[in-house]
Amino acid sequence: MAPTKKKHARSKACVIPGGFTVLSLQFSEETVSRHSLYVKEHRVRAEQTSRRPLDRTLFVLNIPPYCSQDVVKDLFSQFGSVDSVELKDHPGSFQESGPIVSKVFRPAEKQGFKVGYIVFQNSSSLTAVKSHSYDVPLVVCTEQRPVRTGLQKWxxxxxxxxxHPDKLQKKVDFFMQEYDKRKEEEAEQQKQETEQQQEDEDGWVKVTRGHKGTKARPHSEAANQRTLQKEIRKKKRKELMNFYTWQHRNTQKEHIAELRKKFEEDKQRIALLRAQRKFKPY
Incomplete structure (x- = not known):
């Protein structure tokens, strides 16, 4: 017997305005209430990095607090192999700079709803997620994947x-080794830049671009003298321009005062002519 149109419509994916596909999430098989996840293909070109490829990254909203990275990875592994899962408090760019800090020294994470970036191995997995039916929920807690909540989670x-103190000491030693190694590399790079910027026999200084796009400055005595002389000449030109400006303003003030004086003289002459006028009707 062929399925009715109503049942066939329910088996389709639920797409809402904004291009998000709604997926239903169920904590266990026994629970009745469901939670909604909003997924969309990640297409922010400003955040294009090796960690978030545009054609294989899924953007997920409204991830509940009881879903960890491992749980989210297992939930979406049914659509294809997952390379990485990243959970954040709010959408934002990926930060790759800075040392890798152990979770022991990280601040406590906020317990709330999160957003996620799921990177699949194949782009076909995105199509499978977006075409998944809303009536088929994703189950979080199963026998193979138990999830603790409430008092057990606490x-x-x-x-x-x-x-354990021994494990903590190993983590501290590893962090300090990485820190010393990074400082040695920075010192060696700075030394190489300083050597490149030394003056040659003719007194020329080679200025190169420093680390992370910053322009390095020459540090030789001759270069500093040239920079100082340039600043002095610039200051003198500015003072001369200020003098010319003051002279021009003073000339304008004198011209305005002279015009006012002539205006008062003309005003008095007109008043005198009016007083001397005699009325002669015949």
């Missing part, structure tokens, strides 16, 4: 907050 977090 107890687990409390137990994981304690770390």
């Amino acid at each position: 107890v687990q977090q409390y137990q994981e907050s304690f770390i």
Whole structure:
């Protein structure tokens, strides 16, 4: 028997304005209430990096607090192999700069709804996610993937907050080794830039672009003298221009005062002529 149009319409994906596809999320098979996830293909070209390719990255909104990175990865693995999962408090660009800090030294994460960036191995996985039916929910907690909530979750977090001193010491040593290595590389790079900027026999200085696009400045004595002389000449030109400006303003003031004086003299002459006028009707 062929399915009715009503059932066939329900099996389609739910797409809302804005291009988001709505996926239903169910905590377990026994629960009745459902949660909605809003997914969309990530197409922000300003954030195009190797970690978020435009053709394989899925943008997810409204991820509940009980879904960790591992849980989200398992949920979306049914649509294809997942390379990486990134959860954030709000949408934003990916920050690759800075040392990698262990989770022991990181500040406590906010417990709330998050946004996610899921990178698949194949672009066909995005099509599979966007065509998934809303009536088929994604189950979070299963026998193969148990998810703890409530008091059990608090107890687990409390137990994981304690770390063995030997493991902590290894993490600290590893961080300090990476820090010393990074400082040595920066010092070596600065030394090479200084050597490149030394004066040659004719007194020329080679100015190169420094680290991260910053323009390096010459530090030789002759270069500093030339810069100082240039600033002095610039200051003298500015003073001369200010003098000419003052002279022009003073000339304008004198001209205005002379015009006012002539205006008063003409005004008195007109008044005198009016007083001397005699009325002669015949």
